[in-house]
Amino acid sequence: MKIILYVMDGCQVDALNRVDSSEANEAKRKALIVEPTSTIYPSLTGPGHASILTGVLPAKHGLISHMYWDWGSGIHNIYSDQSFEAPTLFELLSKRGFKSEGHGNYFRRGITDPFSKKTLKWVANRAEKSTFITNTLESMPGFEKFLKRSVAGTVERLDEKVADSNAPLHYVLDNRVDKASHKHGPNSTDYSNAIQTAMANLVGLINALESRKQDYVIFVTSDHGHTTVDDKVNAADLDLSEVGLPIKNSEVINANLIVEYGQSSTEAVAVVVSRHIQVYLKDKSKTARVTEALAKKRFVDKLLIGDQIAGTGVANPRTGDIIGGFKDNVGFIELPIGEKGDHGGFTEKEMLVPLWVIGSKVKPGTVHGEGTVDIAPTIFSLLKTDEARFDGKPINIHS
Numbered sequence: 001m002k003i004i005l006y007v008m009d010g011c012q013v014d015a016l017n018r019v020d021s022s023e024a025n026e027a028k029r030k031a032l033i034v035e036p037t038s039t040i041y042p043s044l045t046g047p048g049h050a051s052i053l054t055g056v057l058p059a060k061h062g063l064i065s066h067m068y069w070d071w072g073s074g075i076h077n078i079y080s081d082q083s084f085e086a087p088t089l090f091e092l093l094s095k096r097g098f099k100s101e102g103h104g105n106y107f108r109r110g111i112t113d114p115f116s117k118k119t120l121k122w123v124a125n126r127a128e129k130s131t132f133i134t135n136t137l138e139s140m141p142g143f144e145k146f147l148k149r150s151v152a153g154t155v156e157r158l159d160e161k162v163a164d165s166n167a168p169l170h171y172v173l174d175n176r177v178d179k180a181s182h183k184h185g186p187n188s189t190d191y192s193n194a195i196q197t198a199m200a201n202l203v204g205l206i207n208a209l210e211s212r213k214q215d216y217v218i219f220v221t222s223d224h225g226h227t228t229v230d231d232k233v234n235a236a237d238l239d240l241s242e243v244g245l246p247i248k249n250s251e252v253i254n255a256n257l258i259v260e261y262g263q264s265s266t267e268a269v270a271v272v273v274s275r276h277i278q279v280y281l282k283d284k285s286k287t288a289r290v291t292e293a294l295a296k297k298r299f300v301d302k303l304l305i306g307d308q309i310a311g312t313g314v315a316n317p318r319t320g321d322i323i324g325g326f327k328d329n330v331g332f333i334e335l336p337i338g339e340k341g342d343h344g345g346f347t348e349k350e351m352l353v354p355l356w357v358i359g360s361k362v363k364p365g366t367v368h369g370e371g372t373v374d375i376a377p378t379i380f381s382l383l384k385t386d387e388a389r390f391d392g393k394p395i396n397i398h399s
């Protein structure tokens with residue numbers, strides 16, 4: 001059996017349902033629709049993909065955002081294969097003799113890459129000291145862009161590549177959907193067209209597998225949705241002088257906003273990634289006061305502390321003392337990626353994602369779903385291997 005994880009990065013459920021092309025309708029007719037399906041919090045790319053690939057919450061896989069602050073060693077980038085604290089599906093399955101291939105994706109832990117690709121990846125890592133943000137590809141110098149594209153591969157000729165391969169597991173990432181919303185917004189024609197293109201690609205793949213009479217299951221899903229960002233705030237709006245924490249310095253690193261607070265020494269740090277914020281406090285006894293000051297800001301939606309962070313599945317030594325999201329429609333002017341659309345917040349537009357299961361033996365219909373963490377355990381049950389370490393549970397796709 002061939003299992004394909006078909007991830008349309010940044011695909012909002014509503015936007016997918018609005019697409020009315022013949023291919024989208026054909027795919028939908030063949031699909032077992034698992035709804036509602038939620039991504040994990042925060043609704044960011046790194047954490048979202050990591051939960052799909054590991055079947056565990058950010059607390060366990062460690063990609064709690066894209067960067068974190070450490071009082072001893074400063075700012076760390078964790079948007080990388082090296083930062084995973086839980087094994088991926090590919091790693092777990094390779095131990096059981098199953099090979100995996102990747103198409104267009106950057107997270108590749110456990111994927112059997114040819115030697116040339118491994119070498120390129122090593123060079124690419126050196127080229128920018130292990131800092132990778134897929135979405136900043138466009139703003140990168142030509143050489144780095146070339147390196148990354150070569151490492152990630154593309155989704156072109158996907159149908160032949162998957163149908164010809166003898167690997168049982170394929171991870172496909174279509175990044176064009178996410179890019180279209182960041183640039184033009186989730187209500188734009190560009191976004192809808194990008195989803196339409198992904199659907200055409202998907203149907204091409206289904207046809208290739210069916211014409212060769214291969215036994216297959218495809219999981220069509222996403223790492224997060226998207227929302228419009230018309231209302232732009234800036235770093236200065238995060239000022240916390242009223243609780244003795246004036247802004248000392250702010251800078252943009254890897255397309256994320258890092259704000260340091262304090263008079264002479266750094267007393268607090270805010271890490272803003274898209275529409276998600278984590279605040280690290282040197283003096284933890286200030287947590288309640290700082291939370292209250294932040295919550296009063298007109299653009300702040302919900303903030304979590306202590307047990308609430310644990311209850312959301314984000315508690316990890318890398319996690320801030322206060323974490324949260326911005327109100328719908330709000331984005332930061334300093335963050336170049338989120339021009340018209342972004343994600344990272346708590347809204348349904350960002351948290352709900354599609355999950356369609358299409359397969360040679362899967363009966364179309366609708367089944368109640370929970371989260372993207374259920375995908376990995378479902379794949380394990382299809383391959384008849386057991387794994388007790390998941391936070392999710394298998395979806396019954398053959399009922």
Ligand SMILES: [Zn+2]
Binds near residue numbers: 178
């Ligand atoms: Zn994404």
